[in-house]
Amino acid sequence: MKTAKTQKKSVKDIIKKYDSDKTAMIAILQDVQEEFRYLPKEALSSISKQMDVPLTRIYEIATFYNAFSLKPRGKNLVEVCAGTACHVQGAARLMDRMERDLAIKCGETTTDKIFSLEEVRCLGCCSLAPVVRISGNIHPNLTQDEVPKILKNYK
């Protein structure tokens, strides 16, 4: 975990990178999220102060877009694709299996903070359906059966 001081510094650097441009708010939040894997409350407050944008505005953006998380995420983000092609090829059953094997519900993080489970609306890999993306790697044509082995590789 980053200390409060280093956290403040990286938020400052990110804002500087975008010249405190208010229209770049989404990009700034994306960079902050990439840095911390979620949007820490303190980071949002300091963006609000430094850029002179009401915190409610930032909160509106942070909650409107699905890519942002206000809760800390685990080391690995497991995203089960819920696009139409994946749905037709059994994505819902894949999600059930993930929930069972990780013992969490979609949107939650395991107690050991290793996995967060989320649903994503189409990764554009429809030809390989059903797919799951784990920490940026796409696993194609996944069957329920392969789930335990794949999760093990990320532990």
Add this chain to the structure above:
Amino acid sequence: MSKINTLEDLNKAAKRGLESIIPPKTKVMVGMATSGIASGAQEVYDALAEEVKKRKLDIILSKTGAMGMDCIEPLVDVLQPNKPRLAYSKVTAKKVPEIVDQIVKGAVNGSKPTYRMDEEDFICLNEKKPYFKGSLPKDLDGIPKISDVNFYKKQLKLATRNCGMIDFESIDEYIAKGGYFSLHKALTKMKPDEIIDEIIASGLRGRGGGGFPAGIKWQTCRRAHGDIKYVICNGDEGDPGAYMDRSVMEGDPHSVIEGMIIGAYAIGSSQGFIYVRNEYPLAVRNLQRALDQAREYGLLGKNILNTGFDFDLRIGKGAGAFVCGESTALMTSLEGKAGEPRAKYIHTVEHGLWDRPSNLNNVETWANVPAIISRGAKWFSSIGCKNNSGTKVFCLVGKINNIGMVEVPMGIPLKEIIYEIGGGIPGGKKYKAVQTGGPSGGCLPDKLIDISVDFDSLWNAGSMMGSGGMIVMDETTCMVDIARYFIDFLEFESCGKCTPCREGVHRMNEILRDICDGRGKEGDVELLESMSQGIVDGALCALGSTAANPVLSTLKYFRDEYVAHVRDKKCPAGVCKALIRFSISDEKCTGCGVCLKKCPSECISGEKKKTHVIDQTKCIKCGVCKESCKFDAIIVE
């Protein structure tokens, strides 16, 4: 690299590019679009690089985009001097040494390429260059030409002309294919109004779904009041099941950029934006590289091609909101706000981004522009059918044999896409429907299999073109579940601004969930119908007003499935968990024990070589037994 100012400079770059497209030594290309990488192309590329280094070979190794036939990736193309270009499919790192052996020997033996290409098509230049002279080498007898492969036979690639053919990291290769010559022609030989007239005459309609004539949009934006105007590329390909825009942005980013510069000149804009979804990191990287290259060549920035025209482009990244694919929401998002749509009576061509005239087209539309400018409106409008000129790219996915991205002339019968290009339904199952147009679209059942695939015919059938996703469904797909899936998607993605969409879609989802869970009541279907009409009439934006389409179209063609769910509490396709039951066929079960081992809830029992039994009280209906049974012995009813 020095800036390109004249036609001569452009020709020089093209010459360099041609030397790298058809080089005097062996070249190996790996399909490295997202789909290729997900199938293992990176490992293949690394293995190739290592093998080349180990054997100290003088070989060019390059990355290319996706050709379209995603079901045979990773794809490795080998091009040797004076020989056809050979495509090896489903290559693994293990197979690499053997392919390199073949390269060294210069002869095919062992694993055979899937198809060969005898010539390279330079669409924008209207010429074809053969890879070899004389007769076909004997060892290549029996390897089909790409034009004889069913998947490619009826295709015509315009928007995806360079995808999978050129190195997406090389601007010179793009120029060699005729790229930026259209821009040169537009800036030096055409007046803005002439360009707009050409686009109008070509009949190009917006490929993002609406099908609005692109030229008319440009003209309205050009005539709109204001000094500052914007051109925008919609790369927020949110429709699940469609990924052609990703393929173009990844595999041929310059075609989009060139189209946009031409459009900007015609409209009178000096700043443009490409809005790309958050889910497409590779597209962002490839576009960014292409923008930097174009700037370095002086094709973006001040005084482009020494004509005095200034224009620059910036990428805006989405953050995962489906509604941002809608034009007004996209513009609000580009302004750095929550992407809520605005009422449609205010036209974005007059009051768009920052309230200034803004012209938005999607990736595929922009990619068509350079081809139209170089070959002319007459040529473009000769392709396709009445009022639907040109081609359309589709993503053929779901329950279909040849999964992939296809580009076909408009007006092609659906049947040819499904059965000839797509190769029909796997496992001898029956075709049920194809879903087009994303969540706002609809389903086309078997009786419409002969329909002409164009904007107007699909619209009249209660579906729409959308961005071009085609999700094929067979008898094991439940249409009520599909409707529920889309409504659930739309409820989640509704921005919440207007009540009909926010509340109406939510209520419809509740009813559909009840129906799928076996709690459907008489009258539910009729209630869904009347609610649908309310949403169509009352919603604010295009997303809301088409939100009921998945329900309306499945009701229109598959009403009996709704009735079976509500009245008989049965799911005929065997999908809706609450209405189905798994059992094992006495006849087919061989007692192999695979299902017993794989069942996560340990509810299957039975001795070896004897019929197994499922304990219904413990079964969680996960379907693992059905997925793993090799003898098709699991019955779902």
